Amino acid sequence: MKATKVLWPLSLVALLSLVALLGAQVPVLNPLFSVAIPYASAAVLVGGVVWRVTSWARSPVPFRIPTTCGQQRSLGWIRPARFDNPSTGAGAAVRVLLEVVAFRSLLRNTRAELKPGGRVVYAPDRLLWAGALAFHASLLVILLRHARLFFAPVPAFVEAIQSVDGFLRVGVPGLYASDVVLAVAAAYLLGRRLLDPRLRYLSLPADYLPLFLVLGIAGSGLLMRHVYRADLVSLKSFVLSFLAFRPRVPSAIPPLVALHVFLVSALAVTLPFAKLVHLAAPFLSPTRNLPNDSRARRHVNPWNPVIKAHAYAEWEDDFRDKLAEAGLPLEKESP
Amino acid sequence: MTAKGPEELSRVGYEPPPQDWLDPAVDFGARKGSWSYPGTVKSLTALGLPNPRAWSPSDADWKLPENWEEIVRDGFRERLSKYRSLKLFLETCVRCGACADKCHFYIGSGDPKNMPVLRAELLRSVYRWEFTGAGRLLGALAGARPLTPDVLKEWYYYFYQCTECRRCSVFCPHGIDTAEITMLARELLNLVGLNVNWVTEPAANCDRFGNHLGIPPHTFKENVEFLCDELHETTGVRVHPSFARKGAEFLFIVPSADYFAEPGIYTFMGYLLLFEQIGLDYTLSPFTSEGGNFGLFSSHDMIKRLNAKMYAEARRLGVRSLIGGECGHMWRVIHQYMDTMNGPADFLEVPVSPVTKTHFDHAASTKMIHICEFTADLLHHGRLRLDPSRNDRVRATFHDSCNPARAMGLLEEPRAVLRAACRNFFEMPENTIREQTFCCGSGAGLGNDENMEMRLRGGLPRASAVKFVRERHGVNTLACICAIDRAALTSLMEYWVPGVDVAGVHELLGNALVMDGEKPRTTDLRNRPLAPEGGGPDA
Numbered sequence: 001m002k003a004t005k006v007l008w009p010l011s012l013v014a015l016l017s018l019v020a021l022l023g024a025q026v027p028v029l030n031p032l033f034s035v036a037i038p039y040a041s042a043a044v045l046v047g048g049v050v051w052r053v054t055s056w057a058r059s060p061v062p063f064r065i066p067t068t069c070g071q072q073r074s075l076g077w078i079r080p081a082r083f084d085n086p087s088t089g090a091g092a093a094v095r096v097l098l099e100v101v102a103f104r105s106l107l108r109n110t111r112a113e114l115k116p117g118g119r120v121v122y123a124p125d126r127l128l129w130a131g132a133l134a135f136h137a138s139l140l141v142i143l144l145r146h147a148r149l150f151f152a153p154v155p156a157f158v159e160a161i162q163s164v165d166g167f168l169r170v171g172v173p174g175l176y177a178s179d180v181v182l183a184v185a186a187a188y189l190l191g192r193r194l195l196d197p198r199l200r201y202l203s204l205p206a207d208y209l210p211l212f213l214v215l216g217i218a219g220s221g222l223l224m225r226h227v228y229r230a231d232l233v234s235l236k237s238f239v240l241s242f243l244a245f246r247p248r249v250p251s252a253i254p255p256l257v258a259l260h261v262f263l264v265s266a267l268a269v270t271l272p273f274a275k276l277v278h279l280a281a282p283f284l285s286p287t288r289n290l291p292n293d294s295r296a297r298r299h300v301n302p303w304n305p306v307i308k309a310h311a312y313a314e315w316e317d318d319f320r321d322k323l324a325e326a327g328l329p330l331e332k333e334s335p
Numbered sequence: 336m337t338a339k340g341p342e343e344l345s346r347v348g349y350e351p352p353p354q355d356w357l358d359p360a361v362d363f364g365a366r367k368g369s370w371s372y373p374g375t376v377k378s379l380t381a382l383g384l385p386n387p388r389a390w391s392p393s394d395a396d397w398k399l400p401e402n403w404e405e406i407v408r409d410g411f412r413e414r415l416s417k418y419r420s421l422k423l424f425l426e427t428c429v430r431c432g433a434c435a436d437k438c439h440f441y442i443g444s445g446d447p448k449n450m451p452v453l454r455a456e457l458l459r460s461v462y463r464w465e466f467t468g469a470g471r472l473l474g475a476l477a478g479a480r481p482l483t484p485d486v487l488k489e490w491y492y493y494f495y496q497c498t499e500c501r502r503c504s505v506f507c508p509h510g511i512d513t514a515e516i517t518m519l520a521r522e523l524l525n526l527v528g529l530n531v532n533w534v535t536e537p538a539a540n541c542d543r544f545g546n547h548l549g550i551p552p553h554t555f556k557e558n559v560e561f562l563c564d565e566l567h568e569t570t571g572v573r574v575h576p577s578f579a580r581k582g583a584e585f586l587f588i589v590p591s592a593d594y595f596a597e598p599g600i601y602t603f604m605g606y607l608l609l610f611e612q613i614g615l616d617y618t619l620s621p622f623t624s625e626g627g628n629f630g631l632f633s634s635h636d637m638i639k640r641l642n643a644k645m646y647a648e649a650r651r652l653g654v655r656s657l658i659g660g661e662c663g664h665m666w667r668v669i670h671q672y673m674d675t676m677n678g679p680a681d682f683l684e685v686p687v688s689p690v691t692k693t694h695f696d697h698a699a700s701t702k703m704i705h706i707c708e709f710t711a712d713l714l715h716h717g718r719l720r721l722d723p724s725r726n727d728r729v730r731a732t733f734h735d736s737c738n739p740a741r742a743m744g745l746l747e748e749p750r751a752v753l754r755a756a757c758r759n760f761f762e763m764p765e766n767t768i769r770e771q772t773f774c775c776g777s778g779a780g781l782g783n784d785e786n787m788e789m790r791l792r793g794g795l796p797r798a799s800a801v802k803f804v805r806e807r808h809g810v811n812t813l814a815c816i817c818a819i820d821r822a823a824l825t826s827l828m829e830y831w832v833p834g835v836d837v838a839g840v841h842e843l844l845g846n847a848l849v850m851d852g853e854k855p856r857t858t859d860l861r862n863r864p865l866a867p868e869g870g871g872p873d874a
Contacts, residue, residue, distance in 0.1 A: 002355065004476075008476060055422070056419060056422060056423060059415070059416060059417070059418065059419040059422050060417065060418075060419060061418075061419050061420070062417060062418060062635075062675070063635075063671060063672055063675055064671055064675065065420065065512065065515065065671055065742070066742075067501055067504045067505055067510065067512060067741055067742070067770075068740070068741055068742060068743055068744035068770065069505050069741070069744075069770040070744060070746070070769075070770060071744050071746045071747050072697070072743055072744030072745060072746075073697055074695075074697045074708050074745075074748065075693070075708065075711060075712055075715065075748070077715055078711075078747045078748065078751075080744075081744070084770070085744040087697070099508070099510070103508055105433075105505065105506055105507060105508045105510070106431075106433055106506070106508040108505065108506055108771075109433050109506060110436075110437075110766055111436060112436040112437070112442055112766075112796070114345070114347055114442060114795075116345075117345065118341060118344075118345030118795055118798070118799055118802075118831065119799055119802070119803075120442060120795065120796045120799040120800070122764070122766035122767075128431065128432075128433060132431070132508070192432075196432070197350060197351055198349070198351065198432065198435055198447065198450070199430075199432045199435075200351075201351035201356065201447055202356065202430055202432065202435075202447065202450065202452055202453050202456070203430055204430065204477070204478040205476050205477070205478075206477060206478065207429070207430050273467075273469060274469075275427075275428070275429045275430075277426055277427055278427045278428070278429045278509055280427065281423060281427035281509035281510065281511075282508070282509060282510060284419065284423055285420075285423055285424075285427075285509060285510035285511070286419065286420050286423075286510075287420075287504055287510040287511075287512045287515075288510035289510075292743070292744060293697075294670060294671050294674060294675070294700075294701070295669075295670055295674065295697055295698040295699070295700060295701040295703070296696065296697050296698065296699050296700055297699075297700050298674045298675065298678050298679050298700045298701075299674070299675045300675065301675050301676070303417060304675070304676065305636065305639070307636055307639045307640045307643070308640070309639075309640045309641070309643035309644065309647070310542050310543065310640075310644070311647075312622055312644075312647060312648065312651055315545065315622055318543070319551060319552050319553075319621075322551055322552055322553045323552055323553070323621075325553060326552065326553035326556050326557070327556075328552055328553070328556060328578055328579060328621065329578070329579050329580070329581070331651075
């Protein structure tokens with residue numbers, strides 16, 4: 001089972017790549033690879049995300065359970081931790097924002113080690129934070145850069161991102177920093193899963209699959225830019241027709257383009273159903289998105305059940321003699 | 336205690352076992368010392384909980400109800416529709432592993448299923464099988480597995496090996512809270528009669544008598560009066576608590592260990608002295624002679640049922656508002672559940688300090704304040720006279736209890752009291768205090784004797800931090816604000832760091848508090864000479 005956890009998703013990505021590379025050679029399949037599969041995967045992505053978010057939004061939040069990571073707001077002279085333990089909705093919004101853009105909780109990460117003699121020592125461990133942030137940020141930049149294929153004329157912000165991203169000025173065409181960062185970060189995230197025995201033990205095929213897909217997508221993208229140049233002009237004209245829902249099926253699909261698009265489609269399809277739904281978590285998690293104000297303002301549980309509790313009168317009846325003997329006050333005097 | 340010595344217990348292997356984690360087998364016979372005895376027929380019957388029977392986890396047959404599968408599956412489905420937290424926490428984990436070494440039980444045992452991520456996967460794997468298409472289709476490849484009696488046994492072992500301390504949730508980038516997972520998993524286990532007697536018996540006692548220990552009302556009064564007599568001897572002052580007195584300004588509710596056993600009773604003496612000195616108009620009630628709520632360790636319905644007494648008694652007695660004593664999980668219930676479950680408390684008023692006139696607006700809805708908030712406010716306004724030199728034999732450090740730290744944020748208030756009462760105060764390393772505090776290892780109903788080995792293992796990170804400040808600063812007192820801590824840390828210190836006493840914050844306050852009409856004090860509340868021969872560790 002252990003090796004298959006890695007081999008299974010790896011072979012799946014290899015198989016998908018092979019299907020795309022070979023499929024692109026068969027002209028009769030062109031409509032399938034250029035139009036049908038991308039449309040279908042986009043539909044699954046949108047439909048899946050809508051279904052998933054609605055299912056979360058529909059489920060109630062019965063209790064206010066923020067994890068408080070700092071001083072509460074109580075007495076005026078004690079300084080509260082406004083964002084790590086927010087007492088207002090605005091504070092909670094900032095907390096969520098910090099979680100989304102800066103991976104606040106991951107920044108706290110430490111590594112605990114048990115030394116001989118039962119001594120536990122802790123060292124800050126920000127590598128995971130840095131790797132995760134680099135991975136997600138470079139993905140975002142790369143996605144935004146791709147917007148140049150989606151709009152004519154190309155929006156100014158896309159040009160700006162592209163020029164900053166190309167600051168390295170290495171090679172022709174220039175190497176993008178985000179591509180390098182993504183490759184390094186993805187390799188790190190994959191490497192730690194494979195090399196750390198603890199992580200290897202707990203990882204599932206579903207943890208490797210998106211990494212292999214991203215590596216395949218990035219690899220084919222880099223090849224298209226730096227080795228086997230894609231014809232961007234005809235590509236863009238196709239993408240624009242695709243986005244306008246009047247797709248002009250190309251007469252031939254370059255194999256790398258087919259591979260790239262096919263793997264992106266595969267990733268899109270898994271997005272709403274696999275671990276990739278995690279992007280919604282920090283926004284919705286009741287331990288992060290609620291202010292810690294449950295003593296100041298009442299939080300209502302929409303399904304608050306009626307529960308019968310032991311009533312005082314019954315309790316007094318039960319202990320009447322003892323209460324009287326001990327001189328404890330009674331509601332109803334003893335007969 | 337356990338037959339193993341500290342040397343042996345602190346040699347922990349972290350290499351994962353050869354078999355995959357999806358394999359649920361737990362050998363209960365070989366793991367004695369790390370599980371708890373199940374709820375008795377008597378306690379389950381008293382509470383009306385399902386499937387009361389005599390059984391032991393080391394038996395092969397757990398005598399589950401015939402349709403146990405259906406009960407658990409339906410219960411699971413119902414909770415998925417009632418708790419967004421459960422749905423989200425089951426669906427959004429990426430197994431990044433940041434939580435892995437944040438759990439005291441993992442650090443102390445090396446058992447990979449004590450990594451919070453895997454603890455949750457035990458439930459997730461069944462969720463995938465029962466409720467997702469991919470899980471059913473791909474099985475183990477998707478990390479899915481069917482619900483079997485062995486899985487249920489594994490749940491029993493590991494969900495009663497989590498103290499719901501929430502330390503992992505501080506570090507989780509998605510805010511996944513294992514306490515929530517454990518609470519709901521325990522609800523499922525309770526549906527088929529799989530529980531721990533150290534939870535069900537106190538809960539049954541609390542329901543019937545008013546407190547976990549089953550102390551009847553007259554004994555409650557006697558215990559408190561006994562402590563008053565002790566105080567008279569130590570301080571020369573006669574304190575005047577009242578019992579179930581209608582029209583008092585405050586109803587004061589404490590965990591029952593505070594008036595039952597050492598060292599909690601010394602904390603209780605501190606409360607009594609404080610209230611006497613400021614002339615607080617308060618009352619204690621035998622009907623609410625328990626602040627703790629073991630419902631938190633069994634089910635949300637049980638939390639509500641046991642907690643209902645607080646507002647009911649406040650209403651009956653016609654008090655203005657409530658003060659609660661030093662207790663950890665009690666305060667999670669009061670802070671995050673009470674108002675939602677049993678409110679609105681519109682018959683009470685926003686707590687106001689009669690001495691400083693401070694309005695405790697942060698408790699404007701719940702109308703209940705923590706005694707540390709109340710006392711810190713008095714100290715800030717200079718309304719208490721303290722002689723901290725009476726605590727000079729004490730070199731203290733402070734253990735943040737899990738729930739006040741991570742489900743409330745009560746961090747500075749107890750420290751303000753401690754710093755005023757005690758001149759030698761030293762913090763433990765920052766990775767082990769405040770929101771990163773380590774559990775005592777005995778919370779959430781696991782503080783029983785049969786589970787001692789796992790308690791000591793779980794308590795290792797806390798003990799290690801205490802040992803650090805003991806070696807560096809000569810710390811001899813571990814102050815805390817939790818009744819379970821006071822009991823559990825005492826055993827923990829005896830085993831890992833001998834020579835360290837455990838004390839409530841209000842015990843130390845009581846030592847330092849200068850009372851009107853007191854006699855010259857020669858002993859502390861524990862009847863120990865104020866300055867031992869040689870003038871204390873400083874001299």
